[in-house]
Amino acid sequence: MSIQINEVKDLISQFDSSSLREFSYATNEFTLAFSKNNGATAPSAAPLAVAEAPQTQSAEVPAPAVVSAPEAAPAAIAEGDVVTSPLVGVAYLKPAPDKSDFITVGETVKKGQTLLIIEAMKVMNEIPAPHDGVVTEILVQAEAMVEYGEELVRIK
Structure with a gap:
């Protein structure tokens, strides 16, 4: 089973419009995780990126991989x-x-x-x-x- 980019975009859209703070989904092939909890100063958080685990020939199940989104440059802190x-x-x-x-x-x-x-x-x-x-x-x-x-x- 592989996930299509349109499915990921749809999940991101649904997650952004929901009141959920975190969401994750994992299979033997991949892990997908979103979080809006990356800090109180950001009005909205970037979801975590998706990474597919490499396919292996052995019967051993590969560990799912998660790659986090790159850190944004620190924004100017408002005064007060x-x-x-x-x-x-x-x-x-x-x-x-x-x-x-x-x-x-x-x-x-x-x-x-x-x-x-x-x-x-x-x-x-x-x-x-x-x-x-x-x-x-x-x-x-x-x-x-x-x-x-x-x-x-x-x-x-």
């Missing part, structure tokens, strides 16, 4: 203080699906203004701005699972 998650849950960047985002990059915010909501155990927890400033970076994606202490927003 980072607002971190006070709890584990799902981050929502807007109050409702049909509403606009709470904040956008470049927007001025006031102390106490809601930056986003984290849902934990069916409770919606508003995350307020710790001080007045300008949003320089939004470090979390909509409906992403966030951990305690994870960077959410940067305010200068």
Whole structure:
């Protein structure tokens, strides 16, 4: 069995549009793995590259090979203080699906203004701005699972 490039592209597209953070699939011939967990500062992660294991004549099953995507050059780090998650849950960047985002990059915010909501155990927890400033970076994606202490927003 061999996998076609169009099938891989379709899997990548489906993975990008899903809320999954990691996905892997392995056979005796190859391993395919995707991850969106390569760091909090990247809004989207490059999937891992696919490598097929060499075919051998022996009955021994070759080990699948995975080749990671090349590291991107470090991006310029935005200035400002980072607002971190006070709890584990799902981050929502807007109050409702049909509403606009709470904040956008470049927007001025006031102390106490809601930056986003984290849902934990069916409770919606508003995350307020710790001080007045300008949003320089939004470090979390909509409906992403966030951990305690994870960077959410940067305010200068």
